[in-house]
Amino acid sequence: MIKNKIRKRSGTDKTWKDRVFDLSVYGIAILMMLIIIYPLWFIVIASFSDPADVSNGNVWFWPEEWKLDGYIELLKQEMIWRGYLNTIIYTLVGTIIALLVNIPAGYALSRKELFGRKWISIFYLIPMFVGGGLIPTYLVVKNLGLLDTFWVLVLPFSVSAFNIIIARTFFRSSIPESLWEAAQIDGCGTIRYFLTMVLPLSKAILAVIGLWTAVGIWNSWFDAMIYISNEHLQPLQLVLRRILISNESLLGTASGELASELRRLSEMMKYAAIVVSTLPIMCLYPFLQKYFNQGVMVGSIKE
Incomplete structure (x- = not known):
């Protein structure tokens, strides 16, 4: 039965x-x-x-009529290509610097033999809840001589307390202590152990922090608006904002059929700008999705 x-x-x-x-x-x-x-x-x-x-609500799942006017007008702007190149460089360099800074810091905090580890962890936790504010940050960046330079978007904000804590949790939970003991027996030092054994086993956290950082830099426009006035250094998001604002100002000076045509192009350019600015990240995400899910689970582990 x-x-x-x-x-x-x-x-x-x-x-x-x-x-x-x-x-x-x-x-x-x-x-x-x-x-x-x-x-x-x-x-x-x-x-x-x-x-x-x-x-009018006629577009639900498919366009009534395919039109490329928005993309054509948007891509006619020469500053778009400069902004795209700047954003790609900012994202690549900023992501590499963030990994070079946050991953070793997270690994160091995961080691039990680190002197003052508890107090250093508290020091990293404080900025997650209390910020210095826009004006003090601006003054620090200005005194460092980073205003209107390439490095202003990749150096001052490369350290992320959240990413460091996530990396620390990953190293504690995923890298066994017995591996370090075996490496010591074979005569492996701390730096060599980190570079040759820990990093190859940490592809998940590298991909997750790299993706988070890349998305943040790619979508960033406020920092560029505050710290960069040179048009040749402005990223894509800020360039798109300038184009859309200039189109709105043209609408205020036009009338009649010209105004209706400009309004039509302006609306199409808004949607085209969203697609153009998000397409590279959307194409990158599927390849890192499995690592992203692992990173979210790492952050949920209770210590």
Whole structure:
């Protein structure tokens, strides 16, 4: 009798309650996926659609008529290409510097033999809750001579207390202490152990912190607006903001058919700017998704 019950519960023999539960789970998962994906898809199709069709509610899942006017007008701007190049350089250099700073700091805090480890950890935790403010930060950056330079977007904000704590948690939970003991027996020093054994086993946290940093730098525009006035050093997000603001100012001086045409192009350029600015990160994310999920789980471990 017991064997028959177990046989019914296993394999494809499911009760109607199990099937209803499975269908409910799949239905909720599909609904959540649509809620997340549809706004992104709507931005894409709106960038190829006439603004009148979008405002009238005629665009839902496919454009009424494919139009490339927004992308053509946006890519005609020469400053777009300079902003793209600047943002790519800022993201690459800033991500490398952040990894060089935060990963060793997190590893050092994970070591039990570190003198004053508790107080150093508290020192790192304080900036997570208390910030210095915009004006003191601006004065520090100015006194360091970083205003209107390439390094102002990659050096002052490269240290992240949150990333350091996440890296520390990862090293504590994922790198066994016995590995360090075995390395010591073989005559391996601390630096060599970190470079040749710890880092190859830490691809997950490297990818996670690298992705977080890259996304933050890529989407950053406020820091550039505050610290950079040189147009040749401005990143893509700030360049797009300037283009959209200049289009709005042109609308105020135009009238008649010219005003309606400028308004149509301005609306299409807004959607095109969103797609252009987010496309590289969206293409990069699927390759690092599994590491991103691991990084989120690392942060949930209670010590």
